[in-house]
Amino acid sequence: MKAVCLSIQSMDATVFAQLADEIRSEQGIEVYAEGFNQDVAESDPLVYRRLVESTLEADFVLVRCMADPYKFRRFQEYEKVLRECHGRVLFHSKNPEVRLSYRDFYVGGDEDFLRLCLYADMKGKDNDKGLLLYAYRMLGGKGAEVPDPVVNRSDGIYHEGFPLDVTLDDYLGTLSGRPTVGIMFPSSLWLYGNMGHIDSLIGSLEARGMDVVPVFYTPSAGSSSDNRPASEVVEQYFVKDGRTIIDVLLVCSPFSQLMSIAGTADVPPDLNFFKSILGVPAIQTMTYSTSFPDYEATADGPVKGDLKSMVCWPEIDGQIIGVPYAENRTAMKKSFPIPDRVEHICKLAAGGARL
Numbered sequence: 001m002k003a004v005c006l007s008i009q010s011m012d013a014t015v016f017a018q019l020a021d022e023i024r025s026e027q028g029i030e031v032y033a034e035g036f037n038q039d040v041a042e043s044d045p046l047v048y049r050r051l052v053e054s055t056l057e058a059d060f061v062l063v064r065c066m067a068d069p070y071k072f073r074r075f076q077e078y079e080k081v082l083r084e085c086h087g088r089v090l091f092h093s094k095n096p097e098v099r100l101s102y103r104d105f106y107v108g109g110d111e112d113f114l115r116l117c118l119y120a121d122m123k124g125k126d127n128d129k130g131l132l133l134y135a136y137r138m139l140g141g142k143g144a145e146v147p148d149p150v151v152n153r154s155d156g157i158y159h160e161g162f163p164l165d166v167t168l169d170d171y172l173g174t175l176s177g178r179p180t181v182g183i184m185f186p187s188s189l190w191l192y193g194n195m196g197h198i199d200s201l202i203g204s205l206e207a208r209g210m211d212v213v214p215v216f217y218t219p220s221a222g223s224s225s226d227n228r229p230a231s232e233v234v235e236q237y238f239v240k241d242g243r244t245i246i247d248v249l250l251v252c253s254p255f256s257q258l259m260s261i262a263g264t265a266d267v268p269p270d271l272n273f274f275k276s277i278l279g280v281p282a283i284q285t286m287t288y289s290t291s292f293p294d295y296e297a298t299a300d301g302p303v304k305g306d307l308k309s310m311v312c313w314p315e316i317d318g319q320i321i322g323v324p325y326a327e328n329r330t331a332m333k334k335s336f337p338i339p340d341r342v343e344h345i346c347k348l349a350a351g352g353a354r355l
Contacts, residue, residue, distance in 0.1 A: 001030065001031050001032070001060060001135065002032050002033075002059050002060075002087075003016065003031070003032065003060045003061070003135065004033070004035075004051070004054045004058040004061045004062070004087075005033065005034070005035045005062040005063075005064060006038065006051065006062070006063045006078075007037050007064050008038045008064065008065040008066065008069055008071055008072045009065065009071050010064040010065060011123060011128075011188060011333075012037065012192065012333035013037050014036075016033040016034070016035040016062075016132070017034055017035055019128055019129045019132060020033035023129060023132060027133075027143070027145060028143075029136065029141060029143055031132055031141075033132060034050075036051045037333060038071065038072040039305070041074065042072060052078070055078075055081050055082065055087075056081065056084070056086075058085065059088065059139055060087050060090070060132075060135040060136075060139065061082065061088070062131070063089070063090070063092065063102075063105075064092050064093075065092070065093045065098065066093065066094070066095075067098060069091075069093075083105075088106070088108060088135070088138075088139065089106060089107075090105070090116050090117070090120070091103075092116075092120040094226075099117070112138050115134060116131060116138075122150060122151060122152060123152065123188065124152050124192070125193075126147065127149055127150055129147075130146060130148070130150075133145070133147070152187075153187070154187060154217065155218065155228065156215070156216060157171045157213070157214065157237070158195070158214050158215075159171065159202065159212070159214055160195070160203075168236070172213070172240075177211070178210055178211045179210050179211070179247050179248075180212070180245060180246045180247050181205050181213070181248050181349050182212075182213045182215065182238045182248070182249045183198070183201065183212060183213070183215065183252060184215050184217060184230070184233070184234075184249065184250070184252060184253055184257075185198055185215075185216055186217070186218070186219055186253050187217055187218045189216065190216040194333070194335055197325065197335040197336060197342075198252065200337035200339070200342050201250070201252070201337070201346075202214055204342050204343060205349060208346050210346075210349070210353065213237060213238065213245070215237045217230065217253075219253050220260035229260070230258075230260070230261065231271070231277060234273050234277055234278060235273070235277055238277075238278060239278075244277075244278050244280060246278070246280060247352070247354075248280055248282075248349050249274070249280055250283050250349060251283065251284050251285065251314065251319060252285045252287070254287075254310050254313070254314075256314065256316055257274075257317055258272055258274075258317045259313070259316070261273075272318070274318065281352035281355060282318075282320065283320045283345070283348055284314035284319040284320065285322045285323075285325050285345055286302070286306070286310040286326075287325070287326040287328075287335050288327040288328060289303060289306050289333075291327050291328065291329045292324055292327035292341075302324070320348070322345050322348055323344050323345065324338060324341055325341045326338060
């Protein structure tokens with residue numbers, strides 16, 4: 001089976017090639033996959049051409065989209081390719097309206113459609129591998145051991161060296177009573193092992209004499225999302241016995257954390273959990289979606305998408321805008337720390353904690 005995955009503002013699609021390699025090694029079945037990320041496919045004509053050619057040759061095509069597929073500027077022409085290709089096409093989005101709008105792409109039965117969507121909903125490498133194996137068997141492949149979808153945690157504590165299932169109380173019991181920094185970052189980083197920049201940030205904060213409460217969570221794409229509101233996550237992990245246990249918060253997640261709760265940019269004061277629940281400084285950190293250039297190399301600043309998601313939307317929430325502390329230097333969406341900027345974020349956090 002030849003599979004193609006296109007990610008539109010969603011998970012890193014390039015992991016599918018690695019997962020297919022693992023399937024061939026572990027189970028000895030012929031599964032091959034290519035992954036394409038929207039930002040690369042729309043900016044590089046050769047990559048887009050390869051996407052089109054691979055889609056037309058594929059037995060199974062997965063389009064994974066956060067919300068609006070037209071965020072991929074070439075989607076209108078790529079949609080024609082999807083309707084011409086002979087392979088089975090699954091258009092997946094967590095947004096139910098978007099998913100239903102493109103349900104007709106999938107020509108198979110409802111049972112298979114729902115099962116494939118369940119794997120895609122659950123995310124993580126195990127479920128992505130299960131999705132490929134299920135598609136292989138669905139298309140007539142023999143000899144595949146297909147695991148059931150794995151329900152991953154939507155939120156929790158993460159710290160390198162601690163058990164993956166460490167409880168909040170057990171973790172808090174290891175802290176030493178120093179000034180405390182809370183960190184919020186998307187669970188997708190945790191699920192796909194993209195944690196190098198987070199580990200660097202935690203280590204640098206601790207080296208500066210601060211305790212850290214690092215929390216992964218699943219950001220909501222809108223007020224109708226099934227995900228837990230960020231306000232509930234904040235209250236569970238950063239408030240104990242009615243008292244805020246952190247002195248400053250670092251938000252390592254893009255977009256607005258408040259608009260998804262209120263459904264509007266004009267958030268009522270009682271829904272602004274940064275003030276109503278925490279009452280501590282909140283600093284927005286920035287991750288470049290590309291490599292971070294030296295100032296001599298460009299006068300353009302961040303790419304437009306990064307500027308909107310990491311600066312404009314968080315500013316609406318009233319967060320203090322920090323600096324880029326991580327960059328993406330590879331074809332995969334893998335973030336690497338920018339050491340001097342990590343140190344700058346730590347200085348900001350230390351200053352905020354002293355307020």
